Amino acid sequence: MAHKPELGAPQMAARTSVACSQLQFPGDRSRRKTSKKQTSKAEGTSGRHRAQSGQKEEAGGNLRPGSPRRKQSERRRRQEELGEQKRSPAGRNLEGRRKRDGKASFRGQRVPPEKEKEVPKEETWKQLKKHRSTSLASSASGGESLSEEELTWILEQVEEKKKLIATMRNKPWPMAKKLTELREAQAFVEKYEGALGKGKGKRLYAYRMLMAKKWVKFKRDFGNFKTQCIPWEMKIKDIESHFGSSVASYFIFLRWMYGVNLVLFGLIFGLIIIPEVLMGMPYGSIPRKTVPRAEEEKAMDFSVLWDFEGYIKYSALFYGYYNNQRTIGWLRYRLPMAYFMVGVSVFGYSLMIVIRSMASNTQGSTSEGENDNFTFSFKMFTSWDYLIGNSETADNKYASITTSFKESIVDEQESNKEENIHLTRFLRVLANFLIICCLCGSGYLIYFVVKRSQEFSKMQNVSWYERNEVEIVMSLLGMFCPPLFETIAALENYHPRIGLKWQLGRIFALFLGNLYTFLLALMDDVHLKLSNEDTVKNITHWTLFNYYNSSGWNESVPRPPLHPADVPRGSCWETAVGIEFMRLTVSDMLVTYITILLGDFLRACFVRFMNYCWCWDLEAGFPSYAEFDISGNVLGLIFNQGMIWMGSFYAPGLVGVNVLRLLTSMYFQCWAVMSSNVPHERVFKASRSNNFYMGLLLLVLFLSLLPVAYTIMSLPPSFDCGPFSGKNRMYDVIQETIENDFPTFLGKIFAFLANPGLIIPAILLMFLAIYYLNSVSKSLARANAQLRKKIQALREVEKSHKSVKGSAMVKDSGYTLKGSSKNATQFQLTKEGTTLHSSSQSQTPDQKAQGPGTSSSAGRTSLSTTKHIPVSPPPRDSGQPLPQTHPWRSASGKSARRPPPDN
């Protein structure tokens, strides 16, 4: 708004800041010719000027209250007069000064179009520039002393205009005004920039200006390009307008997840799979890369491939395929090392990105504690979601707003209403007991099934069901337990918001329990395989020994090596684990899709088309359409990601499968939600739960890190498959690399760093740092709370003051006080207040003003009369500083500014 300076301020600053240039510009020694006497004065005025311009800055960024249009027009009028005054002499003097000032203005113009955050920097620039130019002018000609002010003024104007151009879109003006202002500002900048730019550095200056313009244009185009690159923007917008922001938040989360998985996929694919496929030994060259003879017949059958056996099992998708050669190909690529490092960095990258997005989420949100003060206001002014563009959603929103208002009213009226607390408690305990039983039961069921599947895996010709029992049981549990929990939770009679949190927590516990039971059972399996490994190893050696030493072959010709398919081999447990996760992911995906098809789409079709010939209204009655299950979907996505993290070390192809899954589910779910779901009745706030999801994701990431770390650190790798075969532990690959590929002193340093004597102090130091930071944050939080308390106290004081006014009025006009208990308490406060504040001077005008109002509205309660106090038009003079920070002062200020009572 205040894009032009107050009258006189810049001139004064310019005149006096001449002296400042001496202090701040030692580089300009030759040009310093002004006296030092002015220094002190200059300091003062320039400081004042800085304050003023700071204020201007603020005004440009924030919207000033008051009636801005009136103010603007007023100010513009003033400006134009000012402009007429200023520009004419400026134009006159410009010709003479161009040569001298070329450099100065050039320095000034290099300031890029500022954003608001660069304000302080910009301020100093202004100062510098001003000083420079004035000192220049004064050094060259004493006769044109007036013109230097003009020059500074112009420079300042140019800067102001530039800033105005940059922040034009933040102004609350109608477009026509913005356009004319923009045009004016651009014309001004164009004119005077050109005018000031003559002289020595003219060419360079022009070039720079050109480049700056090009740069701005490039940035804008790049921004345009970047927004176009965000995928599925329109789809999500569509969903958002139909279902509100809560459902869209799931899809945004899905998109984010897709991005993360793409990066992981690039990492794994680019650094492991492609090098192995291109440079590693080809399929069939060594036993681990060949399908065994016994499986060869069926290895290409679809049913076998579907279970990730056969050719798929012996492919680069799984751990077992990789060879333990230290380097592969002509690049001498260290594949085992790369495999290990990628496995570590998958977790590292995921941790980093999750924590970063959590941090950026928290930055945007304001603190929660303040919200209690404005329950009704927030409900009134921010509850309508302007995104809603669908009448059904709008209907639901109206209903939910009405209920929330009613709830708050009820809360307000009878906040301490408790009914039969014992029954509620009993029911809650019962519900929790039932749910714990469910959780234990599901855990046992999974353990049982996994055990059984191990028996099945030893038997021949098992049926399809027996082979896939684990996956089916887990999926069924995931499908049926959440509704069961919801039914049980109805017993508890919680507030829906709290109930939802409980529900989320319980489903989370269920998923987690299932996953960990599954892992434990898998671990049993792994240990079993590990214990068998020695015998298998012996058999392998024995076979090879027998093969080479058996008689009946021509001794002179060396025997051809045994065909890799015939070599007996161990049961590579890493691949088995990888296959389990792969199957789990695929079956999970299929179950999700089938659930959507059956539960949502077919239901919607049934309801839609059978409604014509049914005895009750299907759409409004029992089956109805399905709602989009946000919490379930998000949790499903999170757990799926957990499985990916766990499995990706043993099945590098898993991330690729997951990318495909996310891609298809994006399109499929978008279609499903638009075609067959109805908007929610219960609104699930998207903005705050977002970090909740991220927190869950972080927890799952941590929990999925544990088993992987355990297997890497404490289980020996299989002896005949995978990149780490033959080593005692997987992490030995690092030691090997350090020993063989780095100079010895580095190896020594690493050995020194790995020494417990150094690690334990480092851990201690970290603990200390955590403790320190924790205590700092605690004390800050305490300070915050105290400040809040102060504000609260201030509000209380204000309220009491308000009721002082109200009661004084009521007493004077002789109306009795009737109404709610709230008024009574206010009245009590009043009595205390009257002793404190001598409110005589504010009473009288109120009373005066109240006269006509009260007579017309006789018989109302005191509060409603207070509303009618016609305070004389609120003071809105443009120069007035905002009485916002100190409401008490503002109130008193207003009462002081009222027209004096005529008695």
Place this chain on the structure above:
Amino acid sequence: MGNKQTVFTREQLEAYQDCTFFTRKEIMRLFYRYQDLAPQLVPLDYTSYPDVKVPYELIGSMPELKDNPFRQRIAQVFSEDGDGHMTLDNFLDMFSVMSEMAPRDLKAYYAFKIYDFNNDDSICAWDLEQTVTRLTRGELSAEEVSLVCEKVLDEADGDHDGRLSLEDFQNMILRAPDFLSTFHIRI
């Protein structure tokens, strides 16, 4: 792209990009939305600044606005004469303020104007009653409405003049956690 479209000159597009929070493509999309509202009324050539207004009945029937209880207010606030009939400039203005990128202060300023039904530069009890009635479709009883208005004034009225001034409103709305996420229209 610049050669293909002849609706705006390059300079016009640049100026619009300076004055709104939109990219060139979005501006073009908005223009076509605007043009679709009244195809016979709005010319396809805006280089000569034609003076065209689309009546409120058409603006209010946009899917983005048609379910909004405050659509009439929005249109009135952003139209030039306060009658809800909008020029393209007003139209762009409206969606620029309602876009995601608009800063809190700007949004708060216009939200204030929208909720100020009688245009007296402050939200009085009557304005609040209007707001509540629209939000709940009149399903609250008169006592409930007045109680809610009372509570709102009690909470947010910083200077106790019985009405919310712009300062009060900003002070309150800037603390609202959901204001930014709900006070925006995607287009």
